[in-house]
Amino acid sequence: xxxxxxxxxxxxxxxxxxxxxxxxxxxxxxxxxxxxxxxxxxxxxxxxxxxxxxxxxxxxxxxxxxxxxxxxxxxxxxxxxxxxxxxxxxxxxxxxxxxxxxxx
Numbered sequence: 001x002x003x004x005x006x007x008x009x010x011x012x013x014x015x016x017x018x019x020x021x022x023x024x025x026x027x028x029x030x031x032x033x034x035x036x037x038x039x040x041x042x043x044x045x046x047x048x049x050x051x052x053x054x055x056x057x058x059x060x061x062x063x064x065x066x067x068x069x070x071x072x073x074x075x076x077x078x079x080x081x082x083x084x085x086x087x088x089x090x091x092x093x094x095x096x097x098x099x100x101x102x103x104x
Contacts, residue, residue, distance in 0.1 A: 008045075009038040011064075032072065039069050 009030075018025045030038060043065045050058035070080055 009035075009042045036069070036072055039065055039072065043069070 010027075015025050015027050043062065046058055046061045046065055049055075050062060070077075
């Protein structure tokens with residue numbers, strides 16, 4: 001069977017799942033700088049998949065990648081929530097569904 005090269009970031013249990021299926025795989029643990037780069041690529045990939053499908057499962061994948069980026073940047077959940085609340089207070093959310101058409 002030919003080797004398929006992926007060179008992409010995958011979820012933690014993927015190597016185990018591959019090996020449980022009787023196949024072998026090569027993988028490595030990335031250093032912080034490369035990990036952030038690959039997370040950014042993964043985020044782009046997951047957003048594109050969501051835009052193509054509209055799938056809630058893709059939103060879950062996007063959320064997981066975002067959580068990993070936040071953790072890698074050393075930001076706590078509390079800090080993220082505080083920043084989010086401040087943005088809500090100053091700029092609001094998206095509940096009113098406002099489409100800005102133009103400004104003169």
